[in-house]
Amino acid sequence: MASSPLSIPLRFQRSELEAKADLTAAGKGMLGRIGHPEKLVTALVENGNARDAIYALAMMLPHRQAVWWACLAARVVPDLERRSQDLAAVAAAERWVQGGGAGDAERAGEIANACDPDFAPAWVATAAYWAGPSIAPRGQQAVPPAPHLPGVAARIALLLLAHEPALAGRIAFADWLPVGLALMAGGNGAQAQAELRGRLAERKPG
Numbered sequence: 721m722a723s724s725p726l727s728i729p730l731r732f733q734r735s736e737l738e739a740k741a742d743l744t745a746a747g748k749g750m751l752g753r754i755g756h757p758e759k760l761v762t763a764l765v766e767n768g769n770a771r772d773a774i775y776a777l778a779m780m781l782p783h784r785q786a787v788w789w790a791c792l793a794a795r796v797v798p799d800l801e802r803r804s805q806d807l808a809a810v811a812a813a814e815r816w817v818q819g820g821g822a823g824d825a826e827r828a829g830e831i832a833n834a835c836d837p838d839f840a841p842a843w844v845a846t847a848a849y850w851a852g853p854s855i856a857p858r859g860q861q862a863v864p865p866a867p868h869l870p871g872v873a874a875r876i877a878l879l880l881l882a883h884e885p886a887l888a889g890r891i892a893f894a895d896w897l898p899v900g901l902a903l904m905a906g907g908n909g910a911q912a913q914a915e916l917r918g919r920l921a922e923r924k925p926g
Contacts, residue, residue, distance in 0.1 A: 747772030825852020
């Protein structure tokens with residue numbers, strides 16, 4: 721995913737966030753007062769509400785960036801390369817991010833179905849599948865997925881990664897936020913991911 725120095729337009733549907741983002745009461749209250757997406761995320765961060773900032777941002781990022789966020793996070797897992805099915809799921813999502821084709825989305829969905837849904841890679845691939853043009857079986861009339869679904873899948877992936885056994889308790893849910901903020905600012909998230917890897921290397925297993 722190419723880097724860009726400019727911020728990106730965020731998806732902002734207040735009713736969608738209220739109904740689908742699973743914000744806390746405090747987050748919903750802030751949503752009711754702030755009508756600008758970047759200002760909402762910034763306010764949540766400044767108020768120490770990283771949880772709602774991640775939940776809201778996962779749904780407001782364009783689908784490509786939301787899926788990429790989940791991919792970048794999954795690539796932090798130290799033993800991913802040795803887990804063939806999980807690796808295939810993340811790689812399929814990355815292919816969709818790079819190409820955006822309907823076939824890539826469909827393939828990501830097929831791989832997601834073969835993965836354990838209790839682990840993040842299944843949801844990384846599901847995010848790409850739900851970002852595609854249809855969730856109907858091949859050959860049937862297209863059924864476009866609801867616009868909020870890729871963000872929901874990305875959020876689930878981030879939540880599961882915060883409990884990933886291979887990370888041995890060295891990461892918290894809030895640790896994913898700098899990567900998401902870098903994507904919101906128009907970057908590719910690589911530097912934020914590298915910095916996170918560095919912090920993880922300094923932390924002792926929990």
